[in-house]
Amino acid sequence: MKEYRIQGLSCANCAKELEQEIHKLEQGHTAKILYNSGKLKIDQAVDLQAVKKILASDGAALVQEASAVTGSTHLTEETGSDHTHEHGSEGGKWKLLLSLSTVIFLTLIIFESQLSSYVAIPGYILATAISGYATFVKGLKNLIRLKFNINTLMTIALVGAFSIGEWKEGTLVAILFGLNEYLEGLGMEKARRSMAALLDVAPKQATVLIGNQEQVVPVEQLQVADVVLVRAGEKIPSDGIVLSGTSSVNEAAITGESMPVDKVEGESVFGGSINNEGVLRVTITKAYEESSLSKILHLVEEAQETKTPTEQFINRFAQYYTPLIMVISAIVMLFPPLFFGGDWGTWLYQGLAVLIVGCPCALILSSPIAIVSGITVNARNGILIKGGVFLEQLGKIDTIAFDKTGTLTKGEPHVQQWQVYDAALFSVAAAIESTSSHPIAKAVMNEVQKHDVNHLEATQLKTIAGQGVTAIIHEQRYFVGNEALMTSLNIPSNIQQVMDHYKAQGWTLVIVADEQHILGLFGIADETREESKQVISNLHHVGIKQTVMLTGDHQMTAEKVAQQVGVSAVYAGLLPEQKVEKMKELAKKGKVAMIGDGINDAPALATADLGIAMGKGTDSAIETADIVLMQDHLGKLPAAVSISRNVNRIIKFNIVFSLALKAFALLLTIPGVLTLWIAILADMGATIFVTLVSLTVLIESKKEKEVQLQRAD
Known part of the structure; x- marks a missing residue:
């Protein structure tokens, strides 16, 4: 499978239709268009020229290859930089065309009374062609194929408006729909760029040490056991272990934590983390595609394309929504004139407005951004x-x-409290527990090392399961363990009270004793x-x-x-x-x-x-x-x-708002006051509004992060 970036992909429903067309090509059945990330995954055997023609039919185009490594999740150099969809040359062209058509339209409005119809009508047609040409062409193709989508609806509305002499309103429909398409793509691209910025943390190359020679290679060529050199400011290319050097490392790409973590020889490091200072020599333990960062980025990319139950419902609803709108539009156009003596021109106009109101753009965009x-x-x-x-x-x-x-x-036991009854407590505990790798033994040793102890040698160590350890020190037997190990001892009441107190605190009890006396106690707790x-x-x-x-x-x-x-x-x-x-x-x-x-x-x-x-x-x-x-x-x-919870609230609000606004506009057909102006403003307004509301997730997060940084300072 190869992966390509797609330019001009701003409609989720159109992306689905394009994918279905590509599936009809030889070897194209596995192709997948990732609308949220603006990518196409396709088998290498598929005819790319045929794919380009299909994409071009909807105004989209392949930009360049994003990843040529099968199964690899790394992004090549152009991936982080090539975002021209709405911000580069394509976006500039759209802005220029929209600006030009708007200027022509406003000029015609201002000087309307001074212009003859022979000048005004060609002017409106010119303004419409400049901003609505792509929509019109795609709509005509869809009509020929009897495929009804947003472009089809808008084309019928434009033709209908001009056929009844509504030149001014038809032109406004074309301009505002073009603006709507542009802003819709702009909103989706904002979300894509935010995701791309996250994915761009992937390292691109590594400096491999071969003997005393340095060789710069792409990260996908790294192999396990390679030794890489990471200088200050460079990204660690893949997961590994520090072979030599000392530095602090920024692991924010992996953990989201901005505080640096100190690294010394023998400690593990993550690919994608940044070496802050010093020079590290790192032994690679995982090829890049198996590294933590690679898996994270791969899962994040996959995550944004999975459909939620809400999105699946919207997609199913949209399949029936557009045909339903066309039926309603036909009823509005035909029933009043045929059965109630209505004016054909008036109700044709109302029916065209219904078509525009019915565009499902806002509904489809309610969730993905x-x-x-x-x-x-x-x-x-x-x-x-x-x-x-x-x-x-x-x-x-x-x-x-x-x-x-x-x-x-923390999952790391530590001594919460201790009690000494004999000066030999710490020395005996050190002699016996130093041989054990048990977490509780390590906790005791961590405490013992804080005190001055005499070096004692323990022999004949014996572990008693579930109880503790016995050993011989200077020909005398000692015990380190719980109460079950001390059954032969007569425990004084004052010591028993301390033991009961430790247990009441929820601490694990470690007792150190010889065959006659208790030397001391340790209360072990797992630190919260x-x-x-x-x-x-x-x-x-x-x-x-x-x-x-x-x-x-x-x-x-x-x-x-x-x-x-x-x-x-x-x-x-x-x-x-x-x-x-x-x-x-x-x-x-x-x-x-x-x-x-x-x-x-x-x-x-x-x-x-x-x-x-x-x-x-x-x-x-x-x-x-x-x-x-x-x-x-x-x-x-x-x-x-x-x-x-905020995302869920926003999605619900977007769905209710977009449907409510359209329902309100459709109700205006009952008194016959729905106009093309109101229709396009209702459709465009809903689309822009749900897009902006969805993007507040990014804005609010940014503000919250700034507040956290200020608090940290």
Whole structure:
């Protein structure tokens, strides 16, 4: 498959019809026009000249190849720069033609009383031809093929207006429809350019080290184990590990976080992140097409083309809408004169106005610009939404279930509190726990290293499952573990009180003892993420009715974390299959999203109406969930919910507004006061208005980001 950019693609319905025409070509059945991104994906065997002719029939044209690598998601150099549709030469030509026809029209209006019909009529025809030529030609072709779309309706209206002598209004219809087409394309292009700016973060080339020689190669030629040189200000070409060098790296392209992350030898880096200073030598661990950034960009491009249930409904509705309008127009033209003695000229005029009002432009544009804008804004924030359907779903969620460990908490146990009863506590703990890789042992060691300890050697270490570890130090046996390991000890009441207090706090208890005495205690807790409490509060503020914690941890620990973060309900001690059952129960009461790490919680994520994974670029997270929080924290989740709800509100408003305005205009036919002026203004006004309203998703996001930066300063 090859991918090309299409210039002049401003109508979603026309794009669908063009795709159907291309399907009729030999080997063209797999072709796909991506209207939202202005691209064509097509088999290499298809005759490009035939494709160009089909596109030219609707005023569109192939610009140039966007990607020649099968299956690759990288964008070649021209992809980020070639956006001429409405902003380059094509846009300039349209503006010039519209300006010229408008000047001619206004001149004729101003000097109307001084001009004869032999001058005025050719002038109106000239102005109409300049601004409406493309529409007229496409409309005539459609009429010959009995294909009825927007261009067909407008052509019939123009011919009809001129045939009854409405030269002035017919010309205005042509000019305003041309302006409408231009502004419609301008709005869609704004959304496309916003998406293109996001996709342009992809690195284009890499400096590969071969011995002592440097060689610049395209990123798609990178192979695993290649060593690349990344200087200050350059993009890291693909995922890898720092071989040498120290620097801070901007990972905003992956995580949406603008704060730099320090990188040293041995640490992993993401392709597309920017090296701020210093020089890094990086060993490539993934070919570019397998890198985190490549997968993200690929999914973002796919996401903007998926159809939501609302869009699918609009498309189905539009198939019947245009023929229905033509039937209504015919009834308006024929019934009053035939059955009620109406004037043929008057009702022909009214019927033509109905045709113009009936153009479904505004209705078709009610959704795609808002959807593309919403996906783009969230992607910039490091929130990967895999399709418009999931964006729409996120806006409908009323319950969010959270896994505890690694989601609401950091998933890194640490010593919350400790108690010393013998000076040997830290030395004994260090000797025994230093040999273990268990997370709790690491937490104890992190605390022990803060204190002065004597170096002791532990021998005959023995792990007792579910209890702890025993070892011999200086010919004496010691124990490090929980209460079950200390059954032979007579624990004094004062120490038991401290132990009970630790457990009441929801902490995991680690006891260090010899065969007669307890040397000390450690209270281990999984530290709550700093942002969790504020995130839960913000989620409730943006309309989430219930927040639930699902965890396999014991009840007391879970309730402690729940109190700290403020979730509505907590269910503890759950096995994976029990989490699934709980998700099914919650789903009976409303729309439910589940947030987990994308691996351990995979069954619950799949069961939920919406699966959200904590990711930071991990392959498993990107592949398993409907939405991925690339920052690996919950901070941006409330904003994503808010954006999604806003997109849903905008789409509903656009649909209601466009239909209501058209219905109002059509009702004006009853008293016979609908004019071509009102009709075209109603159609154009609705289209421009829904486009501008949809673009507010981008504008509001930009303002919000500026406010956040000001707060950070």
